[in-house]
Amino acid sequence: MRLSRLNIKKINLNDVDNNYSGQDILMKLGELYQFESGIYGYGNLWIKLERIVENIIIDELDKAGCIQVEFPKLQPRKIWDQSNRWNSYTKDGDIMFTLNNNLGEYGLAPTAEECATLFGANRLSSYKNLPAIYYQIGEKFRKEIRTRGYLFRPRTFVMMDAYSFDKSEEDMKKTYELMHQVYLNIFNRLGIKIIPTVSDNGVIGGKVAEEFQAITSLGEDKTLYDKVKDIGINKEVLEFENKDEYLKQLGVTNIDNLKEYSTVELGNNFQLGTKYSDSMGLYYIDENGKKKPYYMGCYGIGVGRIIACLIENNVIKDNDKIKGFALPYDIAPYKVQIVYKECYKEEGEKLYNCLLQNNINAIIDDRENLTIGNRINDVYVLGTPKLIVLGNKFDGINYEIEDIKTKEKIIVKYEDIVNILK
Numbered sequence: 092m093r094l095s096r097l098n099i100k101k102i103n104l105n106d107v108d109n110n111y112s113g114q115d116i117l118m119k120l121g122e123l124y125q126f127e128s129g130i131y132g133y134g135n136l137w138i139k140l141e142r143i144v145e146n147i148i149i150d151e152l153d154k155a156g157c158i159q160v161e162f163p164k165l166q167p168r169k170i171w172d173q174s175n176r177w178n179s180y181t182k183d184g185d186i187m188f189t190l191n192n193n194l195g196e197y198g199l200a201p202t203a204e205e206c207a208t209l210f211g212a213n214r215l216s217s218y219k220n221l222p223a224i225y226y227q228i229g230e231k232f233r234k235e236i237r238t239r240g241y242l243f244r245p246r247t248f249v250m251m252d253a254y255s256f257d258k259s260e261e262d263m264k265k266t267y268e269l270m271h272q273v274y275l276n277i278f279n280r281l282g283i284k285i286i287p288t289v290s291d292n293g294v295i296g297g298k299v300a301e302e303f304q305a306i307t308s309l310g311e312d313k314t315l316y317d318k319v320k321d322i323g324i325n326k327e328v329l330e331f332e333n334k335d336e337y338l339k340q341l342g343v344t345n346i347d348n349l350k351e352y353s354t355v356e357l358g359n360n361f362q363l364g365t366k367y368s369d370s371m372g373l374y375y376i377d378e379n380g381k382k383k384p385y386y387m388g389c390y391g392i393g394v395g396r397i398i399a400c401l402i403e404n405n406v407i408k409d410n411d412k413i414k415g416f417a418l419p420y421d422i423a424p425y426k427v428q429i430v431y432k433e434c435y436k437e438e439g440e441k442l443y444n445c446l447l448q449n450n451i452n453a454i455i456d457d458r459e460n461l462t463i464g465n466r467i468n469d470v471y472v473l474g475t476p477k478l479i480v481l482g483n484k485f486d487g488i489n490y491e492i493e494d495i496k497t498k499e500k501i502i503v504k505y506e507d508i509v510n511i512l513k
Contacts, residue, residue: 092425094456094469097135102472104413110309113402113416114241116472129238129246136474139424140398141249145228147280147422148251148392155273157224157253162206164230168196170205173371188232199232204367204389207254211385212373215256218383221375222266226253228394240309242399243355253390258377260364263386267299267362270390274303274358277392282419283400286316286354288323289337299362303392304354305400312356315349326351355400358392407471407496415471417495423476426512427492428454430466431481439481442490442508449509470495477512 099120108115117123122134133141149159168189171177180187180201188199200206207225215223228251235246242248253270257263271287278285286304302325304314313326328337329346343349365384368374374382401422407414420426427446431439436457443455454475456466463482470478478493485491490508493500503511 092135092452092454094454095458099469099472104415104472107413109413111240111243111399111403112406112413113474114399116413116415117402118241120472123241129235129244131242131245131247136424137398140401140418140422140474141394143422143424144281144394144397144401145249145251148228148277148394151273151277151280152224152226152251152253155224155269157226157273159227160210160225161227161229162200162203162210164200164232166198166200166203166206168198170209170371171198174205174208174367175370176205186233188234201231201233202389202391203227203252204254204363204387205371207252207389208367208371208373208385208387211254211256212368212371212375215375215385218258218375218377221385222255222257222262224253224255224266224270226251226390239311240399242395243309243311245395248396249394251390251392251394255388255390257386257388258375258383260386263362263364263388267360267388270360270388271301274360274390274392278303278305278357281397281401281422283357283397283404285357286314286321286323286352288314288316288325289328289341301360302356303358303360304352305357305404306352307355307400307404308353309403310353310355312354314352314354315346316352317343317349324349355396356393357396357400358390360390361388363387363389402474405474405496416474417471417476418474420476423474425452425454425473425475427451427477427479428456428470428473428475429479429481430456430463430470432463432483432485435481435485438485438487442479442505445509446512449513451509451512479508 102119122136124132168177181189187201190197211225215221230247231250232247235244238244238246255266257266283305288302288304304312314323315326316323322341324341328334365386367387368384374384377383402416405418406416429439429443439455443453446453476495478495479490489502490505491500491502
């Protein structure tokens, strides 16, 4: 990418929000644009990173045999009345954005259990069709009264949501465990340390639920975690009357052994049982020709939250002063940024074209009338993990590649750069 075409705004890092520095940098650059509280537009850097995260999620889900589909974002009230959830989402909980016109009442989807159940029942009429897992990745809408932390708690957000259909409770639990491992694989590839925790079922329903919490100082949740046993529990569960049931699921007898961390929920899984198939009157035909309810599960991952977490957890500070952020190399949209003095423009262009030809996404700072110092400073606000400077020390033969986060530098010949960056 040519930096002259990105049209980023010049920013003063002294004015950056100390709590949500990475996302605030993107706001000030113009790469995030807030139309109003909790509603954003996304620039090139965010979208590129979003696609990388989505492709990792898709890859792991597809390997597990899940099928990608798409449900409508605009959903009619009648299907929510079938599951008896319209009032809980529009009046009691006041979660859903709704509209009412001459065509009827509709809601903008905060989740899609009703759509998924209808869609699945239409295709899974026989026990021979089971099990099945459908998933989608798309925008969701929730009436957050208190938006917070930019994309940590907005009103519109991108989410992966999946829905499983099984013949029995035993099969449902097997699918649940399968998805548990899929989630661990996803977060491992993203480089995010995750604590699976027992949690409340909330308005989704069902009997068993778990959250996937990421440790971050910016998290609004409090998670109790046993590092040795690798078990955790959302602290809010301790306020429930049936807290002992949750602790029993984990085999926890003494919470004093658990250390408290600030965390943010990046994903959740639910064992729904027959809640939706029973309430909506949707069944499959078993081996004996009898109607049986589907045993279902639902699974969600907040794509926007993952990106926010990745950015905030990789903020760079120098003596407590915000300097920028550098994304992990494996998932960075642009791997290296090329900065040059005007007299080395030809060498910079040659290197840039070479990297593109070898499928290494790079940024070249081709803006005019900027000092090389200003160009280097802007590397830190774009999240690029590597830097190549063609400046006063450049001899035309040896190229210096710097790791933005560790400051480690290596000197390589031109013909070796592609192999090093790959």
